[in-house]
Amino acid sequence: MLKRMRRRYLALKIDSNETFSSREFMDAVWNAVLKLYGEYGASRSGLTLIDYDAEKGLAVIRTMHTTVEMVRAALASITKIRDKPAAIHVLTVSGTIRALYKKIKQ
Amino acid sequence: MKRLYADLHLCPSLKDSEQVESMIEKASELGYGLIAMSLPSNVSEEKIQQLRNICKENKVEFASRADLKPQTSKELLNSLRKIRRKFEIIAVMCESKHVARQAAKDRRVDLLNFPSTGFRKRFFDKAEAELASNSLASFEIDVKPLLTLEGPARIRLLSSLRREVAIAKAFHVPIVISSGASSELLMRKPRELAALASLFDLDKVSAIEAVSKNPLAIIKRNREKLSPNFVAPGIRIIRGGKDC
Numbered sequence: 001m002l003k004r005m006r007r008r009y010l011a012l013k014i015d016s017n018e019t020f021s022s023r024e025f026m027d028a029v030w031n032a033v034l035k036l037y038g039e040y041g042a043s044r045s046g047l048t049l050i051d052y053d054a055e056k057g058l059a060v061i062r063t064m065h066t067t068v069e070m071v072r073a074a075l076a077s078i079t080k081i082r083d084k085p086a087a088i089h090v091l092t093v094s095g096t097i098r099a100l101y102k103k104i105k106q
Numbered sequence: 107m108k109r110l111y112a113d114l115h116l117c118p119s120l121k122d123s124e125q126v127e128s129m130i131e132k133a134s135e136l137g138y139g140l141i142a143m144s145l146p147s148n149v150s151e152e153k154i155q156q157l158r159n160i161c162k163e164n165k166v167e168f169a170s171r172a173d174l175k176p177q178t179s180k181e182l183l184n185s186l187r188k189i190r191r192k193f194e195i196i197a198v199m200c201e202s203k204h205v206a207r208q209a210a211k212d213r214r215v216d217l218l219n220f221p222s223t224g225f226r227k228r229f230f231d232k233a234e235a236e237l238a239s240n241s242l243a244s245f246e247i248d249v250k251p252l253l254t255l256e257g258p259a260r261i262r263l264l265s266s267l268r269r270e271v272a273i274a275k276a277f278h279v280p281i282v283i284s285s286g287a288s289s290e291l292l293m294r295k296p297r298e299l300a301a302l303a304s305l306f307d308l309d310k311v312s313a314i315e316a317v318s319k320n321p322l323a324i325i326k327r328n329r330e331k332l333s334p335n336f337v338a339p340g341i342r343i344i345r346g347g348k349d350c
Contacts, residue, residue: 015291035256036305069301069310076298079253079291087291089136090298 006065009050009100010093012075014057016086022052025059028081029088032074045071050097058091060100068093109314110139111296112321114171114195114217115248115284117144120153127160128290134164136295140325142169144197147189169325171195173219179208190214194328197246203229210237216324217282218243220270222251225262230270235277242327244320245274247306248286249299267306280323281308283316 014025026049033042045067051060063071075088094100113133118126126143133141143157154170161168172193176182182198182205190196197217200206206229209215218238220228230245238245251263274281283303287293294302300313308316330336335343 069304072298072301073304076294076302077253085291087294089295 005046006095007046007062008065008068008093008095009097010061010063010068010071010075011091011100011104012059012061013089013091014059014081014086015089016057016081016084018082018084018086019054019057020081020084020086021054022049022059024082025049025052028078028086029061029075032078033071036074036077037070041067041070047071060097065095109318110322111137111318112140112142112325113138113285113287113293113296113299113317114142114169114282114321114324115144115197115246115286116141116293117286117288119288120145120149125289126157129287129293130157130160130164130166132290132293134166136293138166138296140167140169140322142171142195142325144171144173145193147172147174147185147192169194171197173197173199175199175201176205177202179204182208182212186212186214191332194325194332200229201227206230206234207237210234210243211241212243213241215241215243216328217246219246219248222248222255222263223259225266228266228270230273232273232277235273235279238279239277242280244280244282244324245270246282246284247271247303247316248284249294249302250286250288250292252302252305253292264306271306271308275312280320281312281316282321282324283313284321 029047033045046064048062050062072090075090078088080086092100092103094103116129118129120126158168170193172189174182174185176185195216196214197219198209198215199219200209201221209218220230247267255263271281283299285293296317299317303313337343
């Protein structure tokens with residue numbers, strides 16, 4: 001029988017003096033995953049952007065539960081977005097979007 | 107009980123007090139309970155106290171750290187004699203084999219660090235690990251080069267780190283992961299440092315210990331040694347005076 005896919009939602013904070021579009025942000029994330037783990041690793045991550053607030057510098061992404069640590073490492077390796085100095089920090093990780101927003105509000 | 111995290115290697119420019127303050131604030135925001143800053147060996151007691159006060163305001167503990175970069179083992183011994191009792195942490199950047207061996211066997215050295223770009227200057231081999239495990243010195247890994255290097259240089263660094271971490275684990279040498287950050291944007295959360303450690307095959311439990319238990323053990327041991335009541339390991343003065 002096919003195994004049910006378990007996913008994890010990550011709330012992220014973008015630390016920079018600049019604001020970035022969602023496209024620029026996701027390009028940086030994909031590039032970091034590709035650089036560290038290659039195309040095979042990136043294909044396993046199932047990365048998707050769920051929510052993005054450029055003004056507040058907040059983002060929510062989704063990944064597979066097996067690749068959370070991999071994505072965390074890739075996000076930590078980001079030092080630039082659109083050639084501007086930036087850092088991305090994981091605020092919280094959750095199994096459902098609802099629980100994630102609940103955790104952020106707390 | 108909540109785990110306490112430590113970053114033993116922040117390197118702000120001490121002349122820029124704004125940067126120092128913002129990095130301390132950031133460390134507190136990122137969830138660190140203790141930080142150590144690399145200080146020059148001639149730093150005044152007032153400066154250390156000033157940094158301690160800023161940290162206290164931000165609810166972070168501060169530990170003083172000196173980074174030694176000796177050219178010869180004799181120079182290392184001289185520096186250790188002069189400054190050991192002044193700092194809570196002594197780290198040695200081992201740029202030659204003689205210095206690396208001397209640092210590994212000297213009980214006054216807490217952290218062994220190796221150049222991140224000079225791959226022929228990484229002397230953490232089995233002999234070094236055996237000496238370090240007997241003297242309780244820890245192997246320090248700075249994450250900053252992993253973030254700033256790219257391409258072949260990063261690949262070579264990761265490959266060296268993977269080999270060295272395996273040796274350190276085999277000889278039970280404690281591993282300490284530090285940020286080595288010189289600016290706010292190069293600072294990472296403890297869990298993020300631990301996640302980056304997976305790149306050189308350090309398992310999750312050991313990686314978390316490398317940012318919490320191992321650095322805190324060094325601080326605890328050294329604070330005990332630097333206390334005026336310390337006599338020898340396991341022996342300290344409890345009470346003094348005529349009634350003893």
